[in-house]
Amino acid sequence: MPEIELLWSVDDVIEYSKRWALTHGLLCLVPNECDQATFVPYTLFPSCLSQKEFEFIWNIQADYNLLYTKISQNDDILKKALESVIPIDDFVARLWNIYLSCKTNRQQPIQLDIYRNDYMYDTQANDKSQTKMRQIEFNTISSAFAGLTGIISQLHKAIFRYSIRNCTIRDIELNSQQQESSDHYVNFMVNNAVENAAKAIAKAYELYNNPESCILFVILPNERNVCDQGALYDAIQKQIPNVKIYLKTFKELVNEIQLNQNNNLCFKNSKEEISIVYYRAGYIPDHYFDESIWNMRKTIEQSNAIKCPTVHSQLAGCKIVQEYLTRPNILESFISNSHTVEKIRSTFAPMFTFDTEDVDYKKNIALLLSKPDNYVLKPQREGGGNNVFGQDILQLLSDKKVQLSNYIAMEKIVPPVSRNCLIKPNGKHLINAHVINEIGIYGTT
Amino acid sequence: MPEIELLWSVDDVIEYSKRWALTHGLLCLVPNECDQATFVPYTLFPSCLSQKEFEFIWNIQADYNLLYTKISQNDDILKKALESVIPIDDFVARLWNIYLSCKTNRQQPIQLDIYRNDYMYDTQANDKSQTKMRQIEFNTISSAFAGLTGIISQLHKAIFRYSIRNCTIRDIELNSQQQESSDHYVNFMVNNAVENAAKAIAKAYELYNNPESCILFVILPNERNVCDQGALYDAIQKQIPNVKIYLKTFKELVNEIQLNQNNNLCFKNSKEEISIVYYRAGYIPDHYFDESIWNMRKTIEQSNAIKCPTVHSQLAGCKIVQEYLTRPNILESFISNSHTVEKIRSTFAPMFTFDTEDVDYKKNIALLLSKPDNYVLKPQREGGGNNVFGQDILQLLSDKKVQLSNYIAMEKIVPPVSRNCLIKPNGKHLINAHVINEIGIYGTT
Known part of the structure; x- marks a missing residue:
């Protein structure tokens, strides 16, 4: 990116960004306070990544999505990948047992996944490698921040548009023959992550084929990341205006939902049928703080509801699976195109x-x-x-x-260090901070 | 309005509205906390007003705008109206003195006003009256909430669209031959108050004719109503993308601005010229807590900057002027059209x-x-x-x-009592509250 010249003082840009954050929902709840919010920590300026590298990881995401969906649906591979972990990890073992007990009479063939594939740029990567981007992890459950990153992207654009001399924003299309950022043009990648996640959910809702059914977000008790979830909520509502979306904790669900005689997941009181269960909880052992929650997870898994994700898709996101895929000939067993195999492998550390x-x-x-x-x-x-x-x-x-x-x-991985302003609540900001960047590419199947 | 049937529980509608408020900037800062916000108190549902009454007060607003602008520019009338108050009200007297000392060498002929004309529906009003709407007050300075009312209007539409059975929203145009709200259609007045205020400011900026100049909001210390002001800020920025807008308290201005040799208002350090001074402070005596602030107000008044409002326009908003206008033949001295006089008079209590x-x-x-x-x-x-x-x-x-x-x-005035849910922060909401309504019509000259 070219050098930029601020038209405003840094303090003015910070004040502007804070007001913008308040007026545009770049917020989270304050712990232990009712109805109080503060902005989420953010960088004042966007981070740079070469268009070539961005396009590389963007273009292989569809193959990654397919790969992980295949893994999740492949008993044999999942078992082989997880067999070293199951004996030492009660959490994985319990998920695995739910998977085993549900797979024989699986009711719902439709699988909905919202992934986030996280990378860092590795300055130490071999120059002969197709890419310098290295995968950090592949998230298959509760892939958060699709909502807030879209909002932050808008904030960064506003800051560039107004506070920087002679700066024109260019929303760029991927894989097009556009010019690099220059002195007067700054390219911003369009961030549609939350809209695309909502589209995937809307598609699954359509396939479930019950327009009277509702959507359930399983959330954490005292969830603070409400604006991120709210952005997805709003995006779904735009896609399916008449759907009711419930946000409930596992503990609330224990009392409120059950399977009906047709194996549909329903609210006990209203009898409303739940077509989609979208998890924003359940990804670490602490979330299952008593046996009733494990039972609830199993009940949901057994039901006709479309799960985002299923237990097996969650298991496919285990770290050990990431390592398993680096072993010889494993990728090849899923992907026939050798160029695709090479590209995906080039992102493995x-x-x-x-x-x-x-x-x-x-x-x-x-x-x-x-x-x-x-x-x-x-x-x-x-x-x-x-x-x-x-x-x-x-x-x-x-x-x-x-x-x-x-x-x-x-x-x-040794990422490049850049400088940015880190803005945190309570006046704690770092004007000239050293930062390293991680980038997440969202994908849905 | 027809009876409505909620599809959701009231608690769910409240939760929905709170999340919406957080994600759409229906917020104010929490007192004595840095960077923390909570939603402003709001009603869960909109208040009703007959289209006929709404159109009546809407249609006379242009005449009201003109009337108050004429009053503010009429020495003689202002003096007569205020003469009983000046001896007993030091605040009005000081404003009056600033007016007198500036009027002889007034530099800036352009006057910018953003008014808000507040009414209540009076159930006791004579049936023969042209309208049952009665004026409460006419605000000529710091007419607040143009921003937040636009946001609340969006919230109310979202609640109606999603949580009410068989409800279709209709954005209605004024003075059109549209049907009344019915069982399946609910008419919402389009609320463009903040956009129109921004347009007026942009027009004044254009007339000032210095594209290098900046805009100044004079705000209160520890201002909490930041999202209301932020909405106007954003709306101005949309109209004039390259303008810098400063938000400063009187006390900050005392140290930071001065008149230059051409009588332009400028920042001392940057020499930036201020074309528009928009007051969100200075409307009650407490805001002038020391002599330096009175001096600053006078400095601004003497300058070439366009003031929103001028001191004389602020004086035109005094309660005593409102009473003065009810006296025989006063309206007639400003307005030649007798129908217009009758209409305006019909809103006077x-x-x-x-x-x-x-x-x-x-x-x-x-x-x-x-x-x-x-x-x-x-x-x-x-x-x-x-x-x-x-x-x-x-x-x-x-x-x-x-x-x-x-x-x-x-x-x-005896307004009708209706029922609504009042939502306040900290879980304090009143599900079935008796409410009375006041409506503000914004106008600009």
């Missing part, structure tokens, strides 16, 4: 597990010992502890009590 | 002052004594105390220490 029977086991340990700063160890368990870096890796390797097989090693 | 030389003085006192419940006594001073009702009027009349000449008597 090198990863390995610690299976003592693996031929590379000793080589991998040696790698870690010699270059601990180049790796990050991630617990295989979902929501199961913190990542381990650098010298802490050496300590972990020397600790006889640690089960190395509980970890996945991933080559550390 | 009967009023009188307590001038002992007035031929009706004794009759008026007798009226008050016999029917105190039919009147309200308003202090003539601006921002100068509370209105007096019913039995308190009798007490006031018998109190020898009270200067009756400090009051205006106005026949009490």
Whole structure:
């Protein structure tokens, strides 16, 4: 991006952005306060990414979507990928058991997924690689922030339009022959993530084929991210004006919904039928804080309702599956086009597990010992502890009590550092902060 | 309006409306908290007014605008109207003195006014009257809520569209031959108040003819009504994309602005010229809490900047002027068309002052004594105390220490009582509240 010249003082831009955030719903609720909101932390200016890299990860997303849908529907692969984790991770094991108990009499063939594929630009990536973007994780449940990122994108455009000298905004189409950003034009990628998520939900609603049915968001108790969810709510309402959308916690659902004799998910009192269950909860063990919630998850899974996601689609998003896909010939078993395989593989950071029977086991340990700063160890368990870096890796390797097989090693990504202003509530802003960026590409199937 | 049938529970409608309020900027800041907002109190459903009455007050607004502009520009009338108040009201006296000291070398012939004319429907109004709408007050400074009422109107439409059975919204044009609201159609008046206010400001900006100049909002310290002001800010920015708009308190301005050698109002540091001064402060004595603020007001008044409003336009909005206009032959001196005079007069509630030389003085006192419940006594001073009702009027009349000449008597308006849900922050809502309505028609000259 070219150098920019501010027409206003930075303080004025910050004040402008805060007022804009309040008037356009870039907000979250304040903890422990009723009906009070504050803006979500945001950067004052957008982050840059070359159009070429953006288009690369954008263009492979459809293949990624298909890949993960196939994985979720492939018993055999899911089982192989998860078999090392199920014995050590009660959370994955319970989801797996729900999957097993529901799969024989699965009522609902329609699968709805809203994914978010997260990447970082890796300055250390081999120049011969097709891309320098490296996948961080692939989210298959509760892919948040489609709503707020769209709003932040509008804020960034407003800041550029008004506060920067001689700056013209260009909304760019992907894969077109447009010019790079220049001194006078700044290209903004159009962000339609929330509209596309709503379209996917509307399509599933249409396929369910009961115009009297309602949509259910399963949310967390004391949910604070209400404007992000509200933006999706509004976008769905635009697509399906007459649908009623309920926002309920698991605990509320325990008392309020049940299966009817036709296996439809219904509210007990009103008998309203639920066609779509969209989860914004249930992705970490803490959300299942008592047995009734596990039972509720199972009830929903057994029902005719279209789940976003199903239990098996959620399982496909496990970290261990991400590692499993890096193994030889796995991608090829799902994707016949070798160019597509190559492209997807080019986004993988090198990863390995610690299976003592693996031929590379000793080589991998040696790698870690010699270059601990180049790796990050991630617990295989979902929501199961913190990542381990650098010298802490050496300590972990020397600790006889640690089960190395509980970890996945991933080559550390070194993103470029840029400068930005970080705006936080309560007047806490950092005018000249060093920031690194992660980008999420949304996809639906 | 026809009876409505809710598709959702009232609690669900309330939850929906709160989320909508957060995501669409129906907010104000929380006192004594930094960067925290909550929604402004609102009714869950719109209030009804017959299309005929609405069109009546809408159609006479242009004449009202012209009338008040003429009053503000008529020395003689202003002086006559205000002469009873100036000796007893230091606030009005100081404004009057600024007016006198500036009028001889007035630099800026362009006058910009954004008015709000407030009415109530009077159930006691004579059936032979052209309208049952009675004017409460005519605001000539800081006419607030053009922004928020537009947003509330959108909220009400969303509630009707989604939560009410078989309800179709119809945005209606005024003075058209459209049908009344019926079982299946609900007519909503289009609310463009904030866009029209912005257009007036943009027109004044164009006439000032300096595209490098900026616009100044004079705001209160710790202003909480930021989303209302923000909506006007955004609307101006849409009209004039390259203009910089500053929001400053009087106290900040004391240090930051001055007149240059050409009598232009400029920021001391940046030398930026201010073309428009839009007041959202300065309408009550408390806002002038030290002498430097009075001096600043005078500096602005002397400058070439276009003031919204000028001091004389602010003075035209005094309560005593409202009473003055009810006197015989005053309206006629401004308006030649007798039909227009009749229409405007038909919106006046009967009023009188307590001038002992007035031929009706004794009759008026007798009226008050016999029917105190039919009147309200308003202090003539601006921002100068509370209105007096019913039995308190009798007490006031018998109190020898009270200067009756400090009051205006106005026949009490008896608005219809309707039911609505009042939504307030912190979970304080009234599901079945008795409400009375006041309606404001905005106008600009």
